[in-house]
Amino acid sequence: MGGSRGRTAFLVALCGCAWLSLRPDARVEAWIDVGLAPARALAEALAPWRWMRLRSVRAAEAELAAKVDGEIAQRRALHEAERAAALPTEPQLSFGRRFVHAEVVGRRPEHFDQLEVRLDSATCDGIEPGMPVCSGDAYVGRVVEIDVPETGRAWIELATARRFAVGARIETDGTREEVRCVVGGLASMSRADSGRLFLSVTAPSARVLPQALARVDERLSPLARFAAEADGFRLGMPEPGGDGEWVLRPLVDFSSGLYQLCIVAPADIAREPDRELADELGDKRWAEARVISIGEPSARRDGFELALGSWQGAQDGAALVVGARLLGKIVHAGALSSDARRLGDPGGSVHALARIEGRAAPVVLGRIVSLGRDEEGALLFHWPAPLGIPGAAGERVRATLFTGAGEPLVPRGLLLGEAELPTGVGPHRVRVESADERFSIGHVRVRLGPPPPPDAKKQDPQATGEPESESDSEADSEADSEPKERKP
Amino acid sequence: MSSERLAAWVWVTLWATWSFAARGFCAEALALHSWVPDFGLALLVMLCARAPREDLPWLALVFGFARVAVSIDPPVASLAVAFGAVALARALRGIVDAQRLLPRALLTFVIVLGAELWLTLAHFARLRDEALAALGGTPELALPSVFATAARAAAATALFVLAFGGALAYLPGLTPLWRERPWRVGASSR
Numbered sequence: 001m002g003g004s005r006g007r008t009a010f011l012v013a014l015c016g017c018a019w020l021s022l023r024p025d026a027r028v029e030a031w032i033d034v035g036l037a038p039a040r041a042l043a044e045a046l047a048p049w050r051w052m053r054l055r056s057v058r059a060a061e062a063e064l065a066a067k068v069d070g071e072i073a074q075r076r077a078l079h080e081a082e083r084a085a086a087l088p089t090e091p092q093l094s095f096g097r098r099f100v101h102a103e104v105v106g107r108r109p110e111h112f113d114q115l116e117v118r119l120d121s122a123t124c125d126g127i128e129p130g131m132p133v134c135s136g137d138a139y140v141g142r143v144v145e146i147d148v149p150e151t152g153r154a155w156i157e158l159a160t161a162r163r164f165a166v167g168a169r170i171e172t173d174g175t176r177e178e179v180r181c182v183v184g185g186l187a188s189m190s191r192a193d194s195g196r197l198f199l200s201v202t203a204p205s206a207r208v209l210p211q212a213l214a215r216v217d218e219r220l221s222p223l224a225r226f227a228a229e230a231d232g233f234r235l236g237m238p239e240p241g242g243d244g245e246w247v248l249r250p251l252v253d254f255s256s257g258l259y260q261l262c263i264v265a266p267a268d269i270a271r272e273p274d275r276e277l278a279d280e281l282g283d284k285r286w287a288e289a290r291v292i293s294i295g296e297p298s299a300r301r302d303g304f305e306l307a308l309g310s311w312q313g314a315q316d317g318a319a320l321v322v323g324a325r326l327l328g329k330i331v332h333a334g335a336l337s338s339d340a341r342r343l344g345d346p347g348g349s350v351h352a353l354a355r356i357e358g359r360a361a362p363v364v365l366g367r368i369v370s371l372g373r374d375e376e377g378a379l380l381f382h383w384p385a386p387l388g389i390p391g392a393a394g395e396r397v398r399a400t401l402f403t404g405a406g407e408p409l410v411p412r413g414l415l416l417g418e419a420e421l422p423t424g425v426g427p428h429r430v431r432v433e434s435a436d437e438r439f440s441i442g443h444v445r446v447r448l449g450p451p452p453p454p455d456a457k458k459q460d461p462q463a464t465g466e467p468e469s470e471s472d473s474e475a476d477s478e479a480d481s482e483p484k485e486r487k488p
Numbered sequence: 489m490s491s492e493r494l495a496a497w498v499w500v501t502l503w504a505t506w507s508f509a510a511r512g513f514c515a516e517a518l519a520l521h522s523w524v525p526d527f528g529l530a531l532l533v534m535l536c537a538r539a540p541r542e543d544l545p546w547l548a549l550v551f552g553f554a555r556v557a558v559s560i561d562p563p564v565a566s567l568a569v570a571f572g573a574v575a576l577a578r579a580l581r582g583i584v585d586a587q588r589l590l591p592r593a594l595l596t597f598v599i600v601l602g603a604e605l606w607l608t609l610a611h612f613a614r615l616r617d618e619a620l621a622a623l624g625g626t627p628e629l630a631l632p633s634v635f636a637t638a639a640r641a642a643a644a645t646a647l648f649v650l651a652f653g654g655a656l657a658y659l660p661g662l663t664p665l666w667r668e669r670p671w672r673v674g675a676s677s678r
Contacts, residue, residue, distance in 0.1 A: 006542070006547060009545075010545045010548070013567075014572060016564075017564045017567040021562060021565040021609075022566075022609065022610060024613070029563070032564060037551045039554075039557040039563075042501065042554055042557035046506070046509050075508045293509065293557075294509050295512025295514075295517075296515070296560060297526070298561050298604075298607055299515070299608075299637055299638075300608055300611065301559070301561065301611065332560070339561075341560060346611075347620075349616065364602070369619045415533065482647040
C-alpha cells in the first residue's frame, strides 16, 4: 500500500464495501456491477472443473427430461383444479352472475393492498371499476382500475386496504336479528410478518358480535353499483380482538395467498365467451442460461452463477426452471452474470400451493421461506399457515407442492417437490423432498421480464418488482385516481 | 511491469478463482460444507505474508473479483472480505512472522472466522422481513449455531494451512511476485 494516498483509497474502498454490505443501495451497486463485469470472464476459467462433472450433468438432465411430460400433465391438472376452486360453491352465489377469471400477477408497487391481475381472453371488455372480486365463496375486494398497466390487466383493491369499506351482515341462527356492520381495513392486532391479518369491523348497533359468518350486504348503500353481485359472499368470522375491539378472521390469506380470483360481473355484460390465457411456460419470455460455477463457496448458501446478466435481460427474482420444476431464483442480476439461489438457500421464499392426495381443490400455502436443507438434502421451509389445513391435531397429509401465482417473474404451477404437511394453524416447518440434484445442473431456463411498453414514460418502472414495503400508507397519495369510497 | 510479473498476476487470478471454486466443489461433493477449508483465503493470507506491500491492494482486488465470480454472496460483501483480510494481514505481518506456519494458521483462523460471520450478516441484511422473522425462530440459524459453523470452517482452514501451507507458496506461477525484488520484500515486511 504505497503512500498515504494509496492507503486512503484502500481504506475508503474497504469502508465503502462494508457499509454497502449491510446497507444495500441499488444505484451504487448497479455501478459496482458494471465494474465487476470482468468477473464473468474469470468464471470461464472454471471450464476444466465443469468438464470433470459433464457426465453427471448429462445423466441428470436426461433424467429430468424423461420426467417433463408427467410434470406438465400434473401442472395442467393443477391449473384446472385451481380455476374450479376460484368459482363459488354455494349455488346462490353463482346465480345471475358472470365470473371472469383473473390470475394474480403481483402486488402493485408501493400499494401492498392492491393486486395486479391478468384476465382471461386478455381483455377487460365488460369489466368496470367497482365490480366485486371473489376467491371461491370468499369476498376479497373490488376492481379499481382496468387496462392498467397494460391491456387485459386490472388492479384490484383488497379488503385489507386502509380506506376500504364494505357493508356486511352477520347471520345468526334465526332467533335473533342479523347484525349489520362495516368491514374493511386491517385490524390493529394484525401481524404482517407472520401473515396473520384480521379485518377491522364496525357494528354501531351491537357491542358483542355473534360468532357467525359475516357476509357482504350492500343493499342499503345507494352508491354500491354492484351490490347485487357482491351480495352474500363470505367475509370471515368475528372474534374479540382485545380492548373491546371486534375483528374479522378472514377466510383467505390476504398477505400472500391469493392466486386465482374471479371478478363477479352482472350476467349480461358485453363480453365474448372467455378464453383461457396461454401457458407461460410456452411463451417467448425465456432465455437459456449456462451454469458457470461448480459449487457455492459459502458454507451457508446454496446457489450457483449463471452466464446471463441484466444486459441480456436477467432480473432479480426471475425463476430458474428445468422442465416444469422450479430450481431457484435469481437473487442478484449482475451486468454479465447472475447470482442464482436454489430453493435450499436460507431466506429465499416462494408462493406455494399444495395438491393433497384425495382432495380435489388445491390448498393455498402462501409464501413459504426456505430454512436450508437437512442432513439428507431435503428442503426445509417455514410455513406461517395463518389459516392452516383442516384436520385432526398431529395429522399429516401427503401433498405435492407447486408454485402459486403472484410473483411477476415466477410462473404458477411449477413443481417444488413432495411433502407431508401438518394440519392446523401454523407456523409449521415443512420438509420437502425435491428431485433436484445439487450437483448436476448444466443449463436452466430463466424467466425474462415483459417487453418494455411503447411509451415507457407512462409506465411505472418498478411494475414487475416485488413489494418493498408492507405498508399501505402511500395509497392515500393516489386517491384522486381511484373510485370513491362506498360505505353503506 | 515485466512479462514474468504479468504472468504471475495472471496465475494469481487463476489460482484465486480455482481455490474459491474448489471449496464449493468439495463441499457439494462431500456434503460437509462447514468442514471444508476456505482455500481462497488460505492462499490470500499466504500471499499477503510474502508479497511486497504495494502489491497488497491489488491482491485484495484480484481475490475480491475471484470470489465474486464464483459465489452468490453479495459482491460488495465479497469485496469487503478480501479488503478486510488484506488489511488485517498487512497490519499483523509487521508484528508476527506470518511466513511461519503456526502464526499464519492463527491469522487465517481469525480471518476466515471473521469472513464467515461477515458474509452471514450481509446475507441477513438483504432478506425480506418475513424471511428474517422465519429464520429468527430457527435454531440452526441462531447466533451460537452460526458462530459454530464459522468456527468449524476457520479451524478446518487453519489445519489446512498447518498441513499444506508450505506447499501453497510453490503453486506454479506465483514465485515471481516476491522473487523479483527480494530487497523490497525484506524492507516491506516491517
